[in-house]
Amino acid sequence: MRIAVFGSTxxxxxxxxxxxxxxxxxxxAHLRNPEKLADLGPAIVRVxxxxxxxxxxxxxxxxxxxxxxALGTVDRKANTVLSDAxxxxxxxxxxxxxxxxxxxxxxxxxxxxxxxxxRLMKLVIRTVAKQIWADKDRQEQAIMQAGSRGExxxxxxxxxxxxxxxxxxxxxxxxxxxxxxxxxxxxxxxxADYILGRIGNLPFGNDTVMLV
Numbered sequence: 001m002r003i004a005v006f007g008s009t010x011x012x013x014x015x016x017x018x019x020x021x022x023x024x025x026x027x028x029a030h031l032r033n034p035e036k037l038a039d040l041g042p043a044i045v046r047v048x049x050x051x052x053x054x055x056x057x058x059x060x061x062x063x064x065x066x067x068x069x070a071l072g073t074v075d076r077k078a079n080t081v082l083s084d085a086x087x088x089x090x091x092x093x094x095x096x097x098x099x100x101x102x103x104x105x106x107x108x109x110x111x112x113x114x115x116x117x118x119r120l121m122k123l124v125i126r127t128v129a130k131q132i133w134a135d136k137d138r139q140e141q142a143i144m145q146a147g148s149r150g151e152x153x154x155x156x157x158x159x160x161x162x163x164x165x166x167x168x169x170x171x172x173x174x175x176x177x178x179x180x181x182x183x184x185x186x187x188x189x190x191x192a193d194y195i196l197g198r199i200g201n202l203p204f205g206n207d208t209v210m211l212v
Contacts, residue, residue: 001199002026004064004098006051006071006089009036012104012162013070015192017044023196030060051085057092066199067093069103078131083138090146100202102155102195103143105136107184107210112158115179115210121161140208147206155204159191160184160212167193174210184212 003020007013008029017040020027027044029037034046049056051071061067067089073081086103093101108116108125116122125133140156147154160183167189172180194211198204 002028002063002065003199004028004030004061004067006030006057006060006067006069006085007104008070009033010070010072011164012072012188012191015189016068016070016195019189019192019196025196025199028060028064030056051081051088054088054092057088058096061089061092061096061098064096064098066100066102066202067098068195068199069101072104073132073135076128076131078134080135080138082135083142086139087142090142090152094146094151099153100199100204101143101146101152102157102198102204103139104157104159104191104195105140106133107158107160107212108133109136109158110140110208112210115174115177117180117182117184121184144206144208153203154206155195155198156208157191157195158208158210159186160210162186162188162191164188169193172212174212175208178210180210180212186212 003025005016008017008031017027021043030047034048047056047060071082143154146152163185165187167187171190
């Protein structure tokens with residue numbers, strides 16, 4: 001499978017690249033600084049470019065079977081970084097005829113806010129991280145709209161609190177009004193493996209899943 005990864009140098013994106021290569025996939029990483037993934041060797045194709053650079057986005061997805069976004073931001077000021085980048089990627093996919101798109105957002109996005117167990121996390125989402133979650137909501141809306149138009153087949157993964165722990169190799173999928181008990185945490189490596197497992201069983205079916 002040929003996989004194009006955006007957000008490839010982030011902590012989750014890098015794991016996606018590493019694990020995909022381990023599984024024998026062909027990986028193309030879109031990134032600002034190609035040196036950041038130089039240690040992965042020639043097995044990974046690195047396409048240098050900004051998220052505002054449509055030409056580099058088009059090069060990254062050329063020939064891809066699946067596009068994966070692990071984009072993130074820590075900018076707490078009002079911005080549209082994630083939603084703008086996602087809209088650009090989706091536009092390039094439509095032009096190139098690439099159908100399958102997976103994106104990592106967060107638990108608490110969209111209709112999942114009420115299923116966040118931690119009162120502290122709910123407070124963070126509604127206060128200091130309000131603008132981050134607002135743009136993630138816009139990002140999800142852009143994906144869902146493209147899916148409803150039949151332009152793409154999408155998977156939106158809303159993980160709980162991300163950790164650097166070793167992967168457990170197991171997780172809980174929650175959809176619709178389903179709830180989980182206890183701490184809603186998951187290792188980044190498990191999120192990467194979950195997405196790669198879904199890539200092995202296409203189509204995604206325009207699925208939105210909470211992962212803990």
